[in-house]
Amino acid sequence: MGDRTCIRDLAKMFHIGETTFWRMIKRGNVRPHTNPLHPGLQDPNMVQRVKWVINLLEGDNPQTKRQYQPMFDFVHIDEKWFYLSKKAQRMYLGRDERGKYKSGKSSKFIPKVMFTAAIARPRFNSQNECTFDGKLMIFPFTYQEAAKRNSKNSDKGTMVTKVVEPVRKKETSDMLINHIVPTMMRKWPPSEGPKTISIQQDNARTHITQSDIIWQQVHQQGDFTFILVQQLRNSPDLNILDLNV
Template sequence: MGDRTCIIDLARMLNLSPSTVWRLIKRKVLKAHSSPLCPGISETCKMTRMRWVLRLIMDYSIPHDPTYYGMFDVVHIDEKWFYLTQKSQRVYLANNEPKPHRIGKSRTKIPKFMFMEAVARPRWDDDGNCEFDGKLGIFPFTNSAAAKRTSKNRVKGTLETKPVKSVNQIATRAMMINMLIPAIKEKWLPHVGEKVIYIIQDNAKAHIMQSDPEWQQHYKQDGFTFVLTQQPANSPDCNILDLGFFRSIQSLIHKKMPKTVEDLSGAVIDAYKELHPKTLSNVWMTLQYVGNEILKHKGDNNYQLPHNKKKILEDEGNLPEQVKAPIWAVNECTQLYDEWKANQ
């Protein structure tokens, strides 16, 4: 593949002129492709991914009409670094417009903040109005510290926002207990009786488990029961935030062009609030289609991200709330997992 990375190399390999290759690209005989670096998937991980997707399918719908749960009692959380700026920023200029000159102290030490984000599936009423936008909150891992000396930017004693240097279990536990749980209780739709909320997180070392002693003191509050659940290892495609929502936020942040770390924190929160609930709702739909791809490929991640023309289906009134899984894939994966489990 190394001799296909540019048009000139490709033309040399095909024994054609670069202009001919360019015309083939314009005619869509050839196409450019960005090949992402995907996590390695072991056999055990494949089985875990298959089992995780199968558990998202309603039991009573198997095997004749396998259909995914609505996932309205699920919250996805994840952490992400947001940088003050990019090393390279593309902009479009007029012919005689001067080129922007951006400066920074170091290209390798761009200021950054880590945020924890939590989302649920948005809800819509019969008239198409949004009852619940699904955005539970985005929380920065920061603290405030007084400046130790005077500089050209501030005087001594001025409170400055500083990122938490080490995001460990202590920091994430405090964030979930003090910020996440109150946000869910405040924003969740009214319910009758006990409400069980499943919080999906990845397998980072900084994350706590359901058996964490301090978490056990807080996981039941005011009619809510919060259950921590881990997604499969090496599976960012199983998390709503990694699947697409983080990218949407990142694109909005770059448009705001923050200048300081305080501006960055505000820009991230503003971008999070500005995203339309439909964007989040579409990612939840994509998660179900990704589940189908995982089943079709027997737990592997060697597939193209599915695009199912959700906008067209929505305009036609045919966008399903719950996606159906292919019967053959469900049956084959169930049998394959049972055989693998029996041999362990």
């Protein structure tokens, strides 16, 4: 397959012209294909994936387990770093227009900020109207601090937004307990009776689990019960935030 990445190499392999080979692509005789790199699944991973799927079936026995849970009470969360700038950015200018001068302290160590996204399955009523879009919020790892001295950007005492770095277990736990959970309780669609919500996250070392002592003190609030669920190893396709659609 490594010899099939270029039209020129393929044309030479089949002893035909490059233009002829291009016409074959236009006719559909040859089609382009992108071969992605998938996680390497071992036998224990495959067994865990089967158990994961079976546990999502509704029912008490094999005869009644014929339908999957609607997963309306699942919330997927994930983090991602975003750089505040790029080393180079392509743009289009007019004939006599000049590009703006961009500078930074370092071209290798560009400031970055982490965001956490929380999303659930949207809900619709009988008229096919969206009553809950599932978009809970995107939470930045930032904090406010008063400026210690005067500068060209702000005066002394002005509240300045700063980036939380590094992000460790203490910061992710604080974000989950003090920001994500209260937002879920505020935005969750109303329903009768207690609500049990599963929060699915990946296996990053900075994430807390359901057995965490601090989490055990706050995972039940009012009618809400929150359960932390760790997605399976080597299985990013089980978290919708890891899927590139």
